[in-house]
Amino acid sequence: MTTIPLTDIVPITQPELFKVHFATWNGTNRPLDVFLRDRAEWDGWNSHKGQRDYFNRPHILSWLEFHTERHTWLFGGVYNVLGQDEGAYLVGRSPLFENMIGRLKVVYRVGRLRRVRLESVLPGMIVSEILREPYSGAVFPGYENVDLRFGELETILRNEKLDWRAALQNVKGVYLITDLSNGRKYVGSAYGGHGVWSRWRSYIDTGHGWNAEFSGLLTKEGIGYARENFKFTLLEYRPARVDDVEVIQREGFWKDALLTRGTFGYNRN
Incomplete structure (x- = not known):
């Protein structure tokens, strides 16, 4: 060649x-x-x-x-x-x-x-x-393959990547945040009037997404801790028309399956 x-x-x-x-x-x-x-x-x-x-x-x-x-x-x-x-x-x-x-x-x-x-x-x-255009972040890989470090997600959201926004803005879902420094995990969900895009944007803007455990952690460590250690994985997604109850039930399933309440995770309930 x-x-x-x-x-x-x-x-x-x-x-x-x-x-x-x-x-x-x-x-x-x-x-x-x-x-x-x-x-x-x-x-x-x-x-x-x-x-x-x-x-x-x-x-x-x-x-x-x-x-x-x-x-x-x-x-x-x-x-x-x-x-x-x-x-x-x-x-x-x-x-x-x-x-x-x-x-x-x-x-x-x-x-x-x-x-x-x-x-x-x-x-x-x-x-x-x-490249035809300056690189602006990873191409959306399909819902089953969304697994991003905090910095990668931050790049996608701040650059308003159109393929990612189109895919995530109007879907509900259950997601996993893994703290790579200690292996502890947090299961969360996006439902109501907020799609996955909007919910994840709150993490990028604050570092903690208004989660009590993360808020306490980042008050001490700063957002740099999230950039270094947090990884986001989309576990499940649903169309926006699906009832919120279904999403919340699936969130509970994953909390139980991954043992994210208590010692092994950041979920409080």
Whole structure:
């Protein structure tokens, strides 16, 4: 199969002027989620200095780990290094290759270092695809396959992904929230005049969705805890015309089945 080297798409005649930033999960956030929900926050990822002078060249070629595909990176832009202090670099977005931001994907097996000289990696970077539009989140996979980390769901809701909204806005349902830090679970439901989309939006806006157990937890830990640890799974869905009683009964079934009341979960009733 014929491959397309990155240099065919983004010709760089002076690679010695660039450092490459391969952004990966920092223990709390995935760079792809950050890039999609808040571009200013993503800029901050490229200004972090740490203890070493990694970005000691005029430009940064920035890539985000596209974590759903092995060894794949999404182009996050070029940044000009304008200066620095003890804690951060002063960077500015460059117009260079800006039409490829969020669209260009490459395959490259990154080693231990995440900030490297461009000339050392450029020959091995192969174009995976160029998207028609900048990436805006995962495509709706069908009701039976909805299983998302908090950050992924946040991206979908804040970007008003039309396929997800169309699917979830007018259905009732029962869902599971799993706390990955301890395995405890919470079963909830969406019914009445609120579809799953609206109910899940309340979690993204508050972190806790007005659930008493989560509210107490996040008052102490902050919404960053939810972004790092919460995962949402749609257990069942029903058309909007279905009586609320049926949804509530199914919610009770799942609470019993998954033992989410008491020691093993966050449900109080």
